[in-house]
Amino acid sequence: MTDRLPHEKGFHVSWDQLHRDSRALAWRLDGRGPGEDGAWKAVVAITRGGMAPAMIAARELGIRTVDTISVKSYEHQNQSGAKVLKAPDAEMMGDGTGILVVDDLVDTGRTLELVRELYPNAHFATVYAKPMGNKQVDTYVTEVSQDTWIFFPWDMALQYVEPYRGKD
Numbered sequence: 001m002t003d004r005l006p007h008e009k010g011f012h013v014s015w016d017q018l019h020r021d022s023r024a025l026a027w028r029l030d031g032r033g034p035g036e037d038g039a040w041k042a043v044v045a046i047t048r049g050g051m052a053p054a055m056i057a058a059r060e061l062g063i064r065t066v067d068t069i070s071v072k073s074y075e076h077q078n079q080s081g082a083k084v085l086k087a088p089d090a091e092m093m094g095d096g097t098g099i100l101v102v103d104d105l106v107d108t109g110r111t112l113e114l115v116r117e118l119y120p121n122a123h124f125a126t127v128y129a130k131p132m133g134n135k136q137v138d139t140y141v142t143e144v145s146q147d148t149w150i151f152f153p154w155d156m157a158l159q160y161v162e163p164y165r166g167k168d
């Protein structure tokens with residue numbers, strides 16, 4: 001995106017790391033919902049990146065009601081450049097009370113800002129957060145600097161590398 005700083009650093013997340021961090025996120029949220037015993041009503045994943053963390057969190061917290069919201073961001077000059085392509089069940093969502101909205105990360109905060117406008121009482125959780133967007137998140141696990149690009153396991157593959165001293 002045009003308003004993002006250049007990314008000087010890379011933060012590479014393996015499946016194992018993502019699993020551990022998503023579990024840590026779930027444990028932080030345990031018992032903090034508005035229901036009986038602090039239960040949450042449902043988990044809503046922001047697709048696509050939120051789906052794996054949301055699945056892991058739903059499993060940890062014993063939540064079987066899982067829905068999705070799909071947000072597409074546009075690179076226009078105006079701030080209203082994000083659009084909902086697929087909304088979760090309206091009756092279930094209400095104003096967001098008791099709903100755990102999960103995404104993999106918050107960067108500028110634009111995606112969460114839009115979802116928050118729609119469901120102001122939902123709880124917003126991400127695994128990773130950058131400073132520009134972290135005020136949009138209620139709970140997160142790890143903060144990385146704004147000039148860091150996070151590489152997720154679904155965007156990577158194992159590759160052969162030459163030995164440090166070159167081939168024999």
Ligand SMILES: O=P(O)(O)OC[C@H]1O[C@H](OP(=O)(O)OP(=O)(O)O)[C@H](O)[C@@H]1O
Pocket residue numbers: 046047048049050071073103104105106107108109110111112133
């Ligand atoms: O805080 P922001 O600046 O809005 O950026 C964060 C969003 O960007 C990425 O999703 P992306 O839109 O790239 O789509 P994807 O999840 O389908 O990969 C990421 O998964 C977050 O949803």
Ligand SMILES: Nc1nc2[nH]cnc2c(=O)[nH]1
Pocket residue numbers: 105107148149150151152155
């Ligand atoms: N994979 C990935 N997607 C993003 N979308 C916005 N910021 C990021 C990032 O750091 N990594």
Ligand SMILES: [Mg+2]
Pocket residue numbers: 046047048049050103
């Ligand atoms: Mg996303």
